[in-house]
Amino acid sequence: MVTRQVKIPATYMRGGTSKGVFFALEDLPEVAQQAGAARDALLLRVIGSPDPYGKHTDGMGGATSSTSKTVILSRSSQVDHDVDYLFGQVAIDKAFVDWSGNCGNLTAAVGAFAISKGLVDPERVPNNGICTVRIWQANIHKTILAQVPMVDGEVVECGDFELDGVTFPAAEVQITFVDPADDSDGGSMFPTGNLVDQLEVPTSLVASGKLKATLINAGIPTIFVNAADIGYQGTELQDDINSDAAALSRFEQLRAYGALKMGLIKQLDEIGARQHTPKIAFVAPSTEYNSSSGKLITTADIDLCVRALSMGKLHHAMMGTAAVAIATAAAVPGTLVNLAAGGGEREQICFGHPSGTLKVGASARQVDGQWQVSQVVMSRSARVLMEGWVRIPENSF
Template identity: 70%
Template sequence: MSFTAQIRIPAIYMRGGTSKGVFFSLRDLPVSAQAPGPGRDRLLMRVIGSPDPYGKQIDGLGNASSSTSKAVILSRSSRADHDVDYLFGQVSIDQALVDWSGNCGNLSAAVGPCAIHMGLIDPERIPQQGSVMVRIWQANIGKTIIAHVPISNSLVQETGDFSLDGVTFPAAEIPLEFLDPAAESEGDGNGGAMFPTGHVVDELEVPGMGTFKTTLINAGIPTIFINAQDIGYTGTELQEAINSDAQALARLETIRAWGAVKMGLIGDITEAAQRQHTPKIAFVAPPRDYVTSSGKTVQATDIDLLVRALSMGKLHHAMMGTAAVAIGTAAAIPGTLVHQAAGGSERQSVRFGHPSGTLRVGAQAQQINEQWQVTKALMSRSARILMEGWVRVPGNSF
């Protein structure tokens, strides 16, 4: 009996923000995976170790959480005013699914450093000391991200003293600008507007559960915000309190599915299972003292509000970067549930509490012709190469 040999593909394993993923250069992928389609999806699933009915991803590079079951494909940008095209795939842990419907804000911090390391940025642009601005085209959602990558001795500086709650060790700070993060068209029910329904607060009817006040926003990533108290929470919950409760997860997924329909992202709630990455669902509450997953106490006086968000059906251990963009955007717009939970005052930045600690995100919002527009959202992350070389997969796996 003959067996198929393994092949090896150049890859870089990176942490970006509070996520990890396997990064590929498009040119290094097998020909059958260089274009979108089943072959590419099967390859990435095999690299990550999915689908895994045991939920552990033992036979791959995934680490059994939505934060670590990710893949990225980079290439020199085809757009004259951008440096690199960035395509993100969220790999389901237990299903044969790669969700391409949204961005990963955390891994966005790793794109600039990785592109430099891959040689996708012209060497003459790299200073000996200082920083380099990398203009990133986020291909999943058609938006621009600007990363300011620190440089030391003509190399990406990865070590530093910037601390990020949810990441154990400090590293170098990478400021990110998410330009025009909200959708541009006005509400028409197609999921394409910043507020797809045209309202900053909606009544979301969920059959069998009731009607909930929600803010449905498409900024950074489509997100459904709901008041924590309306679903029986305080906003101080940690992962175990939610993720160990199968009924709670099912209720939140049902709300997410009906919210996706109302946002125009899917036509029927049955489609939500094939669109796990978007929209996100998050619950908000006014500030109060709580203890983080690391045992640190966060004082109510140190934050503007509390936010807990789910990713791929589980409560996130910190906060997704794209959801942070949605939080910052919603906090800047009067009347949203996020703005209300933060006290209702005018603001251009907000510090919120999440399960691992706190995070500050800023957004520049203005009202033009009675419509809200957000020019950019700002936050800082860090990134570090964990391993580089080749990833090996069976040659018949894609």
């Protein structure tokens, strides 16, 4: 029997410092329009995973956490929202799609795709000006607002907004993460109730057997530790970490201990099924360094340095969801992020990452002894790279 390829309408987009394959839910084969094994298998084949060679040669993925991404959009099922945004992080070397979190970078492209696909009520789309696309993030059940520029009824993609980690300038898209903390069931965005915890870890990981950490669930569950406590400066670039297999293994083990403390897993060995969340990041006071592009980042440019790992590797810039966590933690006096930035109350910070800098703002306040953040705001950009169809063998899902 001859196996044929099926064509599926798709758009390949950059959002922030990530790239992904975007689908309208109604364009997927019927069997993949519901969550389950068929949908996961389809997305794995589109990206080209699992790939033991780690190249994604036979798929649309780019063999990094920033480029092994998929998005499914549909008209929103929620009141006062335009579009439902479902994000799937595809593993590179495993047959696994992680649905546990959001991609903040690709959020910047959601609004443009939704408008172009007619998922936003035409009455809400101005011919000229800014279209506020109300996004329901279906993975984490949160509201995000995207300010998409319009001219002559079309989304503006080109412009002079520069984003470190992206080669060319584009149009600015302001993203507002509304009530980004996961305080469901009456809990705190600090899952242990503490601004700083002390993780009990093996002495093979940290000599003292103890590691200070700020554990926060805002944007995405994140474990923040001090760079100095684990032997780093906070100015490291990708190769400094990703070329060191022992370092990557150590970070993964520390991530497991943090996840256990956060209540995200019940046993350490369960961390393998949560590749996308939680993130682990290390922070340091403002320090001068050269970014991956060679640009000098001075202490006057930034409030602190942050490095974060995604899918087991140091990220080349900063995940958008982790930037939400950084902004939130920085706004709360006493967290490790806040202390690295100099302490005190602050509503905006600029942090240094491997590719340069990023400015983020957050509004935090205490209510009945609990810290709350009403919103986090940052600017990104997005652009359609290719549109048409992806093709995959008919027997692959």
